[in-house]
Amino acid sequence: MARAILIVLDSVGCGGAEDAHLYGDAGADTLGHIAQACADGRGDREGLRKGPLALPNLVRLGLAHAYEASTGQPLAAAVKPAVPGGRPGYGVERSQGKDTPSGHWEIAGCPVSFKWGYFTALENSFPPDLIAAIIKAGALPGILGNRHASGTAIIDELASEHIATGKPICYTSVDSVLQIAAHEEHFGLERLYALCRKVRVLVDPLRIGRVIARPFIGTAETGYTRTGNRKDFAIPPPDETLLDRLAARGRKIVTVGKIGDIFAHRATAEEIKPFGNAAMFDAALGAWERLPDGGFCFVNLVDFDTEYGHRRDVPGYAAALEAFDAMLPRLEAALRPGDLAVLTADHGNDPTWPGTDHTREHVPILAFGPGLATTPLGRRDSFADIAATLAAWLSIGAVGPGRGW
Incomplete structure (x- = not known):
């Protein structure tokens, strides 16, 4: 066969x-x-x-x-x-x-x-009610980012603030996606995955294709690097x-x-x-x-x-x-x-x-x-x-x- x-x-x-x-x-x-x-x-x-x-x-x-x-x-x-x-x-x-x-x-x-849902605004990309729901679901002090961005660039820019405040970095692009970046050690890899699972449910009504966990490591002195522990949370076909x-x-x-x-x-x-x-x-x-x-x-x-x-x-x-x-x-x-x-x-x-x-x-x-x-x-x-x-x-x-x- x-x-x-x-x-x-x-x-x-x-x-x-x-x-x-x-x-x-x-x-x-x-x-x-x-x-x-x-x-x-x-x-x-x-x-x-x-x-x-x-x-x-x-x-x-x-x-x-x-x-x-x-x-x-x-x-x-x-x-x-x-x-x-x-x-x-x-x-x-x-x-x-x-x-x-x-x-x-x-x-x-x-x-x-069908038509995918998108976050089209380049700045303040996510609706306020979605941000509030993400913060509540994850018991978060807030979020950082909230805009269209390159993943590596926004991590370089906001990683130190993320570590200091505990706020994850949330961003999007022209794709139907919501990406969440967090430090594997300071925020926690499993905690990031758990947050993304909850956000996946929150964006289902918006027909957002993927919620992507973007873990990274490093320090301000050594620089920040994304790891191979990325995980995509997609809607099923x-x-x-x-x-x-x-x-x-x-x-x-x-x-x-x-x-x-x-x-x-x-x-x-x-x-x-x-x-x-x-x-x-x-x-x-x-x-x-x-x-x-x-x-x-x-x-x-x-x-x-x-x-x-x-x-x-x-x-x-x-x-x-x-x-x-x-x-x-x-x-x-x-x-x-x-x-x-x-x-x-x-x-x-x-x-x-x-x-x-x-x-x-x-x-x-x-x-x-x-x-x-x-x-x-x-x-x-x-x-x-x-x-x-x-x-x-x-x-x-x-x-x-x-x-x-």
């Missing part, structure tokens, strides 16, 4: 979507702008990387084909093989928004038909997903990274959540080696987004892509006849774009496995085509509105 592994390269978009202008993202292009910056020397950083973007394995599997199909332009400095080693294409998001849950749920066969169907069929499921959080821990089975792309890739390969026939491994590699996209760090993003590319042959070597691997993304986060938020983009889709035909996938009109394909591959019946390839 077949197995399948799905890896989401978080935020690795491949060119602006047709409706990008509705999100202020007309012209955004995460992959293309990184490649061009590297070709121009703007992706160089002493001691990190230098020169054109080097993704030989991804390009061999068809990344340049997928990018060109999406944008009509060649990927800078990429030498496209005449015949790709995998099946390349690109996906167009049907769901509204450009956030993590929408992208992942649609990939899993559950496009979002509104309909059946690929994971639900697999669980109902009794299949083995392993989820790596923040997949469990994104799906509100529904049908996410064995959850593995190490810190960093390399550790998550290693964990995924370890799970893959013991995955039985008919099993499914669902992986999110978040560093592209959180460490480099939101921080608008072009060299860092490029280096992370090159590091993943170098790891990819290990996955290829672990595939056996009947296995299917799919690489994709959930949205864009163009590090050359103004601001610090996600960008509305197409996403690449690369499918490969022993003996898999290399016919291009072309344009897929919904990310849900991925779920439809995986459901058919794993013989569990049709899932979602997508069309398999």
Whole structure:
């Protein structure tokens, strides 16, 4: 019986979507702008990387084909093989928004038909009654922040006051999210999680997609650093997903990274959540080696987004892509006849774009496995085509509105 592994390269978009202008993202292009910056020397950083973007394995599997199909332009400095080693294409998001849950749920066969709630005011972002409810629920002396902000910047700014007063740092962005940052030692990690669970209930009527715990450590003298103990508290998908169907069929499921959080821990089975792309890739390969026939491994590699996209760090993003590319042959070597691997993304986060938020983009889709035909996938009109394909591959019946390839 077949197995399948799905890896989401978080935020690795491949060119602006047709409706990008509705999100202020007309012209955004995460992959293309990184490649061009590297070709121009703007992706160089002493001691990190230098020169054109080097993704030989991804390009061999068809990344340049997928990018060109999406944008009509060649990927800078990429030498496209005449015949790709995998099946390349690109996906167009049907769901509204450009956030993590929408992208992942649609990939899993559950496009979002409703409108998310947002905190749109840049300053004093949260309604006074919500702030009062948060303070009461958490027995807090108050909150800090209450605005749109970069997570690292607002922690640097307010961490010392947070430690002195015991007030957590609450902030948001253009995404449907409320983030709460607190010091792991002074405030307490479990206390932060408990607060986020209570806030999750408070924002449910507002249709806020996620409440995110953002723990950090450090001192004013040494500087403050976010830890790997982030936890997302999301609303559950509104309909059946690929994971639900697999669980109902009794299949083995392993989820790596923040997949469990994104799906509100529904049908996410064995959850593995190490810190960093390399550790998550290693964990995924370890799970893959013991995955039985008919099993499914669902992986999110978040560093592209959180460490480099939101921080608008072009060299860092490029280096992370090159590091993943170098790891990819290990996955290829672990595939056996009947296995299917799919690489994709959930949205864009163009590090050359103004601001610090996600960008509305197409996403690449690369499918490969022993003996898999290399016919291009072309344009897929919904990310849900991925779920439809995986459901058919794993013989569990049709899932979602997508069309398999």
